[in-house]
Amino acid sequence: MVKEEFTALFKGNKVPSEIKSLLELQVSETVPSYYSNAIYLIDEDPGIIESISEEEEFVNSFIPFAEANSTGSIYAFWVQDKQNKDLSNCPVVVFGDEGGAFVVSKNVKELLQIAAYDVEPVVFMDEFYFPDLVELIDEGEFEASEFNKEYLDWLRTEAKLKPILTVEAVDNILADAQDQYGEALEQFVSKFVK
Secondary structure (H helix, E strand, O other): OOHHHHHHOOOOOEOOHHHHHHHHHHHOOOOOOOOOOOOEEOOOOOOHHHHHOOOHHHHOOEEEEEEOOOOOOEEEEEOOOOOOOEOOOOOEEEEOEOEOEEEEEOOHHHHHHHHOOOOOOEEEOOEEEOOOHHHHHHOOOOOOOOOHHHHHHHHHHOOOOOOOOOHHHHHHHHHHHHHHHHHHHHHHHHHHOO
16 A cells, blocks of 8 residues: 555545544554455545546545445545535445445544444445344354454554444444435435436
8 A cells, every 4th residue: 555645545635634543554564454344445546436427526526545345345535515625524425336325424433433343334236234243143254354453452542433343333323324414415426327
């Protein structure tokens, strides 16, 4: 991961301090691999946003910064106010590798708390959710990320955030974010999708 390329993704916007700190964790020698199945910072734009619409207003409204799962879905900040260069309180949207765009959290702190759950989100064209960890374990379909303990330690000590570790708590954050921004996102995307 190249820090300069990562910073370039932000198109002149200030990188939130929590994301800067997470980048330091990700490039450190103590965490040489994945720390959460639900987030991993990227250093190049995968082009998913452009697959929905290449119109400049649409593309410039989103700042991709992390992969959401192993199939290529990504998280992006949704910048509704172009004058606001602070992304800390912008909602986070997930773009599915097979389509679909959904609000995940009201801000980056909530996303980082959700990532503690260590489960890949499922993103389809018309559906987005985090599977139940207990069910995944029961079915033998869960493998914890290798450095999740380090992520949890970082979340508590550096980011000063409480990990979210149950599917119910994750669902509550998703529901709150959807209630606040879901309809607005749907209307915004529909302006550009032909």
